[in-house]
Amino acid sequence: MPMQGESMASPTAVAAKKRPGSRPPKPVKKTGPAAARWVVYSAPKGGTGKTTSCKNTAVAAARDGMRVATLDFDPQRTLGQWHELRRPHDVARIDHFEGSLEDAGAALAQIAPDAYDVVFVDTPPSVELFPEATKILLRRADLVLVPTGVGRFDKMSVIPWMEFLRDYGRPAAFLLNRVKRRSVSLREAKLELGRIGRLVPHEVPDIEDMHRVDDIGCSIVDVGAVNGADECLGAWYFVRHELGL
Ligand SMILES: Nc1ncnc2c1ncn2[C@@H]1O[C@H](COP(=O)(O)OP(=O)(O)OP(=O)(O)O)[C@@H](O)[C@H]1O
Numbered sequence: 501m502p503m504q505g506e507s508m509a510s511p512t513a514v515a516a517k518k519r520p521g522s523r524p525p526k527p528v529k530k531t532g533p534a535a536a537r538w539v540v541y542s543a544p545k546g547g548t549g550k551t552t553s554c555k556n557t558a559v560a561a562a563r564d565g566m567r568v569a570t571l572d573f574d575p576q577r578t579l580g581q582w583h584e585l586r587r588p589h590d591v592a593r594i595d596h597f598e599g600s601l602e603d604a605g606a607a608l609a610q611i612a613p614d615a616y617d618v619v620f621v622d623t624p625p626s627v628e629l630f631p632e633a634t635k636i637l638l639r640r641a642d643l644v645l646v647p648t649g650v651g652r653f654d655k656m657s658v659i660p661w662m663e664f665l666r667d668y669g670r671p672a673a674f675l676l677n678r679v680k681r682r683s684v685s686l687r688e689a690k691l692e693l694g695r696i697g698r699l700v701p702h703e704v705p706d707i708e709d710m711h712r713v714d715d716i717g718c719s720i721v722d723v724g725a726v727n728g729a730d731e732c733l734g735a736w737y738f739v740r741h742e743l744g745l
Pocket residue numbers: 545546547548549550551552553574578623624625677678679704705706707708710711
């Protein structure tokens with residue numbers, strides 16, 4: 501029932517408003533050069549899947565037609581080594597950059613903002629030990645993804661990190677990685693982490709193929725139709741919506 505003073509819309513007016521299958525109106529496009537959106541992967545703990553998730557989403561974005569760059573802040577250069585193995589004629593294009601947390605500003609400045617749609621940034625573990633550089637990086641981030649496993653110590657590491665990101669005013673989400681589908685530990689982790697922050701609604705399973713495609717500089721998303729590729733693609737769609745792309 502309408503409240504007093506409200507008029508009831510006619511059935512035709514309602515139907516005109518909400519036709520099944522009708523598309524929502526296109527938003528007016530912004531003018532001027534589009535600035536790249538920045539996605540930063542970070543988690544204090546080592547080995548949670550920062551580099552793996554970074555490359556998988558970067559490949560998904562590039563295959564989706566985006567102009568993609570990756571930027572590696574890890575002196576281990578895992579992402580850089582993987583990029584060197586990529587065969588540019590066979591796979592979607594990704595331009596790669598490297599930088600040091602000791603001069604985060606210079607590392608970011610290498611990338612022309614109108615040359616890319618998305619820049620995916622990989623970071624080493626324990627970024628909290630470089631608070632100034634990390635803040636420079638986080639201020640640039642349009643989205644921070646926090647990859648994590650479901651174990652007790654994974655959660656103990658990422659929960660305070662997510663709280664810091666929230667207090668610092670950065671949009672962020674947990675990305676559950678190396679999960680066992682339909683396990684109790686996954687269900688519990690989703691509840692525990694979901695109380696603190698948002699979750700990417702696609703969890704990436706623990707899969708053997710994740711390593712095997714590294715040998716040829718590929719991601720499982722390049723290969724497609726392998727276990728786990730859909731979840732990585734789903735994670736990219738989440739990112740794309742978050743970035744408004
Ligand atoms: N979903 C997955 N399934 C199987 N193996 C995975 C998965 N995600 C990551 N790995 C493997 O786990 C190891 C650690 O992953 P990765 O290097 O992405 O973590 P990281 O957070 O970047 O580590 P670091 O903190 O050392 O930089 C790698 O050998 C990687 O291939």
